[in-house]
Amino acid sequence: MSVELMTVSTPEVVEAINELLPQLSKSATLLTEEQVDDLLAQEMVYLFAFRHDETNAIVGMLTLATFKIPTGLRAWVEDVVVSEAARGQGAGRKLIEEAVAYADKLGAKSVDLTSRPTREAANRLYMRCGFEKRETNVYRFNGSAVADSL
16 A cells, blocks of 8 residues: 555546545535646645555545745645545555655644544544644634625
8 A cells, every 4th residue: 555646637536536525525526637637736735645555546635735834834634535445454544644754854843634523533543643632723714704704
């Protein structure tokens, strides 16, 4: 089992993303090839894919977003998903480890992520990978609500 940094959109990559998206979010819409091209072309955003040893199929993915702020380069892990059939085989751990190592190589001062408390297995994984639960509040401002509230 291996982790690969995706840099080029191919039909295989588009198909894999679209197979994994519904397992990540019920509200996510499938991506076109152009949207995947745009995703991979972004500076400081990295898509990691996990390939199954026997089939070489992409069965997991993770997005690492990095950004510079006055206190230094930071990194954020988003959209971690492993296909139901491949769960429990170390794919999630390998994706996390690869993303953290890449963020470190880039010079990131920290790597953050969020996970709903109901995702118990994911939360255990993150803690096993060295993440610590922080005492903080997470706030969200939804797009259409922005104009209405100003």
